[in-house]
Amino acid sequence: MPIYLFIFRRVLVTIPLLIGITLVSFLIANAIPADPINANLPQSQLNNAELVAAFRAEWGLDKPPIEQYFTYLNNLLHGNLGRSIKTRQPIAEDIARFLPATIELATVATVLGVAMGIAFGIISAVWHNRPIDYLVRILGLIGVSVPVFVLALIGLTVFHAQLGWVAGPGRLGARTPEPPFFTGMLILDSLVSGQWNTLGDAVSRIIMPSMVLALYITGLISRITRASMLDVLSADYMRTARAKGLRERVIVLKHGLSNALIPIVTVIGLSYGTLLSGAVLTESIFAWPGIGRYMFRASTSQDFPAIMGVSLLIGVIYVVVNLIVDILYYFLDPRIRAA
Amino acid sequence: MLVGVSIVIVWLLGAFFAPQIAPYQPLAQNVSARLQPPGAYLWGTDELGRDIFSRVLYGGRITIPAGFLVIAVGATIGTIVGAIAGFVGGVWDELLMRITELFMAFPTIILAMAITAALGADIRNAIIALVIVWWPSYARLVRGLVLKVKRNEYVEATRCMGASGFYILTRTVMPNCLAPTLVLTTLDIGNAILTFAGLSFLGLGADPTSPEWGRMIAVGIDYFDQSWTWLFPGMAMATLVIASNFIGDSLRDIFDPRMR
Numbered sequence: 001m002p003i004y005l006f007i008f009r010r011v012l013v014t015i016p017l018l019i020g021i022t023l024v025s026f027l028i029a030n031a032i033p034a035d036p037i038n039a040n041l042p043q044s045q046l047n048n049a050e051l052v053a054a055f056r057a058e059w060g061l062d063k064p065p066i067e068q069y070f071t072y073l074n075n076l077l078h079g080n081l082g083r084s085i086k087t088r089q090p091i092a093e094d095i096a097r098f099l100p101a102t103i104e105l106a107t108v109a110t111v112l113g114v115a116m117g118i119a120f121g122i123i124s125a126v127w128h129n130r131p132i133d134y135l136v137r138i139l140g141l142i143g144v145s146v147p148v149f150v151l152a153l154i155g156l157t158v159f160h161a162q163l164g165w166v167a168g169p170g171r172l173g174a175r176t177p178e179p180p181f182f183t184g185m186l187i188l189d190s191l192v193s194g195q196w197n198t199l200g201d202a203v204s205r206i207i208m209p210s211m212v213l214a215l216y217i218t219g220l221i222s223r224i225t226r227a228s229m230l231d232v233l234s235a236d237y238m239r240t241a242r243a244k245g246l247r248e249r250v251i252v253l254k255h256g257l258s259n260a261l262i263p264i265v266t267v268i269g270l271s272y273g274t275l276l277s278g279a280v281l282t283e284s285i286f287a288w289p290g291i292g293r294y295m296f297r298a299s300t301s302q303d304f305p306a307i308m309g310v311s312l313l314i315g316v317i318y319v320v321v322n323l324i325v326d327i328l329y330y331f332l333d334p335r336i337r338a339a
Numbered sequence: 340m341l342v343g344v345s346i347v348i349v350w351l352l353g354a355f356f357a358p359q360i361a362p363y364q365p366l367a368q369n370v371s372a373r374l375q376p377p378g379a380y381l382w383g384t385d386e387l388g389r390d391i392f393s394r395v396l397y398g399g400r401i402t403i404p405a406g407f408l409v410i411a412v413g414a415t416i417g418t419i420v421g422a423i424a425g426f427v428g429g430v431w432d433e434l435l436m437r438i439t440e441l442f443m444a445f446p447t448i449i450l451a452m453a454i455t456a457a458l459g460a461d462i463r464n465a466i467i468a469l470v471i472v473w474w475p476s477y478a479r480l481v482r483g484l485v486l487k488v489k490r491n492e493y494v495e496a497t498r499c500m501g502a503s504g505f506y507i508l509t510r511t512v513m514p515n516c517l518a519p520t521l522v523l524t525t526l527d528i529g530n531a532i533l534t535f536a537g538l539s540f541l542g543l544g545a546d547p548t549s550p551e552w553g554r555m556i557a558v559g560i561d562y563f564d565q566s567w568t569w570l571f572p573g574m575a576m577a578t579l580v581i582a583s584n585f586i587g588d589s590l591r592d593i594f595d596p597r598m599r
Contacts, residue, residue: 020441024450028457141588145581147533149540150573153559157566273446280448281537285560295449299456300542311453315445 001337003330010326014319021315026072029308030065081309086301091309095291099313100184101171102283102290106275108187108210113217113275114268118257120218121225121264125233126252136222143219148278152212152285159208167204169287176201209286213278217271224267228260235259261332269325273318340589346582350575354399361393365550374565383567385558391567394550395575401551402576405462405544406532409469413531414524416470417477422516424478425485426508436482439475447472448537455543462551465544469535473527480523484516491515522594526587529580536576552576 045051056062059071059082075081081091124136159165167173171186179189179198187206190198232238233256241255276292283292291310298306329336353360362381369388377383382391424435442450447469454468488494489512497511536553538544545551552572559569 016437017440017444020437021444024441024445025453028453141581141584142577145529145533145584146577147536147540147553147556147573147580149537149553149556149559150569150577153556153563153566153569153573156563161564277446277448277537280452281540284541295452296541299452299460302456304456307453307456311445311449314449318446319444 006330006336007327010323014323017319018316021312021319022073022076023069025308025312025315026069029304030068076312081312082305084298084303084306084309086298086303086306091306094294094306095309095313097184098289098291098294101186101288102276102279102292104185104187105206105210105213105283105288105290106272106279108206109213109275110217110268110272112210113214113271114221116214116218117221118225118264120222122229122252122257124222124226125229128230133226136226140219140222143215144223145219146215147281148212148216149281149285151215152209152282155208155212156285166207167201169205169285171202171205171288172198173201173205209282209288212282213275216274216278217268220267220271220274221264225260225264228263229256232256232260258332262329265325265328265332269322272321276314276318340586343582343585343589346578347586350399350403350579350582353396354403357393357396357400361390361396363390363393365389365394365397366548374562374568376565377567382571383565385555385568386562386565389550391555391571394555395552395572398550398552398555398572399575401462401545401549402532402536402539402553403579405466405535406528408466409473409531409535410524410528412466413470413473414477414520414527417474417479418481418520420474421478421481421483422485422508422513425482426489426504426512432482435478439478442472442475443479445472448534451534451538452541452543455538460543460546462545462549465535465538468538469531472534473531476527477520477523481516481520484519485512488512488515518594522587522590525583525590529583529587532576532583533580 059068059075061068063071079092081095083089084091084094087094120136120140124133127133156169160168172178176198177195179186179193179195182189182192186202187199190196190202233252238251238255241251246255279290279292280295281292282288283290284296287293291313295307295310297303298310357365367389369384371388373384373388374386375384375388380390380392382395385391385394420435420439424432424439445453451465451468451472454471455464458464458467485508494507494511497507502510535544536551536556539551539553540557542557545554547554552575555572556569556576559566559573562568
C-alpha cells in the first residue's frame with residue numbers, strides 16, 4: 001500500500017473519533033445542572049439583558065439541543081471556544097498563549113523518558129534475571145507508582161532547596177530577560193536569538209518538572225521494552241544472527257530492538273495521554289504557565305468554559321498523537337507496507 | 340508478593356482501626372502547635388496544628404475505599420458492556436465499542452476533571468467521574484475475552500443442549516473470562532487511588548478540611564519547606580500503590596507466564 005493511501009485511511013478513521021470528542025464535551029457541558037448562562041457569564045454581566053441575549057444567540061441556547069450542538073461545532077470550527085470567566089479572554093487566545101510552555105515541557109519529558117525507558121528496558125532484557133534487571137524493574141515500579149505530585153515536591157525539596165543544583169519553580173527567574181518571541185518555547189527562542197544566560201536559566205528550570213514527568217514514562221516504557229525484547233531475543237533469527245558471528249551489540253540493537261519496537265511505539269503514544277494528565281499536576285506545582293496550570297486554575301475557580309476548552313483540546317491532541325503512532329507503524333513494520 | 344500483601348494489610352488495618360490507633364482527632368486543631376516537625380507529634384503537625392499521623396490514618400478511610408469503589412463499579416459496568424458487545428455481536432457490538440472508544444479518547448484525569456467540574460467538586464462526584472472514565476478499558480478487555488471463549492467447543496455443546504443465550508453467557512462463557520479481568524482490577528487499584536488523590540490534590544475531590552491524602556499533599560505547594568506536612572501522606576500513598584502494583588504484577592506473572 002502506498003504511503004499516502006495508508007495515511008488517508010488512518011485520517012479517515014480519526015474523523016468520527018474527533019466528532020465524537022466534540023459530542024462528549026458538548027454533552028458534559030450541557031450536563032451541568034446549573035443554567036449555562038449562569039455558568040458562563042460573570043455576575044456583573046448577568047444583569048445586563050443585552051449581553052445575556054447576545055450570549056444566548058451566539059451559542060443558540062434558545063434552539064433545540066441538536067441545533068445547539070451544530071452551533072457549537074460551527075463556533076469550534078471558527079476557533080471560538082467561548083470566553084474564560086476568570087481571565088475574561090477568549091479561551092482560544094488563552095490556550096495559544098499557554099500551549100507552547102506545555103509543548104516544550106512535554107517534549108523534553110518525552111525525549112528523556114523514552115531514551116531512559118528504552119535503555120533501561122534493553123539492559124533489563126539482556127541481563128535478564130540478574131541483579132541489574134531487578135534494580136531496573138524496581139525503579140520502573142517506583143516510577144509508575146509514586147504520584148507525580150509527590151515526586152515533584154521531593155524533587156523540589158532535594159535538588160532545589162537542599163542541594164541548589166537547579167533553579168526553582170517557573171519557566172524563567174524574575175531577573176532573566178525573556179527571549180524575543182518566535183515559537184513561545186523558551187529553549188528554542190533563546191537558542192535562535194543567542195541569549196545564552198536565558199538559555200541556561202530555562203534549561204535549569206525545565207529539568208526538574210520534565211524529569212518528574214519522564215520518570216513515569218520511563219517506568220512504562222522500560223517495562224514494555226523489557227517484555228518485548230525478551231520475546232524477540234528468544235526468536236530463531238536471533239540464534240541465526242549469533243551463529244553468523246555478528247557482534248553482540250549489532251545483534252541486540254539491530255536485529256533485536258528494531259523488531260521489538262512496535263509495542264514500544266504503541267506505549268509511547270498511549271503514555272502521551274498520561275503525560276498530559278501529569279502535566280496538569282506537575283505544572284501546578286512548578287508554577288509552569290502551561291495549559292495544565294491553566295486548567296488547574298480554571299477548575300479551582302469554577303471557570304467552566306475554560307475547562308471544557310482545554311479538555312477538548314487535549315482530547316484532540318491525544319487522538320492526533322495516536323494517529324501519528326499509527327502512521328509510524330508503516331515505517332517500522334514492512335508487513336504493514338505490504339498489506 | 341508477600342511484602343506487597345503485608346504492606347497493603349498494614350494500611351487497611353491502620354485505616355480500619357484509625358479511631359483506636361490515632362492519638363488525636365483528624366480535624367482537631369492546635370493553633371499554638373502549628374507546623375511542628377516530627378517529635379512530640381509523631382509525624383509533626385500541619386499548617387493548622389493538626390496531627391499528621393492521625394490524619395494519614397483517617398485519610399486511608401477515604402482514599403482506599405474510594406479507589407476500591409471506582410474499580411468495583413467501573414469493572415462491573417465495563418464487564419457487562421463488554422460481555423454484551425462480545426456475545427451478541429453485530430450492530431450492538433459496533434455501537435457499544437464505538438461509545439467505549441470515545442471515552443478512551445480522553446486522557447483519564449482530564450475527562451475526570453471536566454466531569455467533576457460539571458457535577459460539582461466533592462468526593463461522591465469525583466468517584467462518579469472516575470467510574471465514567473474507568474469502565475471502557477474493562478469493556479474492551481472483556482469483549483476480547485468473550486469473543487475468544489465463545490468459539491470454544493464446550494460453548495457449542497451447551498448451545499446444542501438447548502441452553503438459553505443468557506445461561507450460556509453467564510454460566511459457560513463468563514467464568515472463563517474472569518481470571519484476566521480480576522488481574523486487571525488488582526493492577527488497576529493503585530492507578531485508581533492515584534487518580535482519585537490527584538483529583539483531590541487539584542481541589543476537585545475531597546473538601547479542603549478532610550484528611551484525604553491527595554488533599555493533604557496539596558498543602559505542600561505552599562509549605563514545601565516543612566516537608567513532613569506532605570511527605571508522610573505522600574509516602575503513605577506511594578507505599579500503598581507500589582505494594583498493590585507489585586501484587587498485580589505477581590498475579591499477572593502467574594496467569595500470563597510469557598511476561599516473566
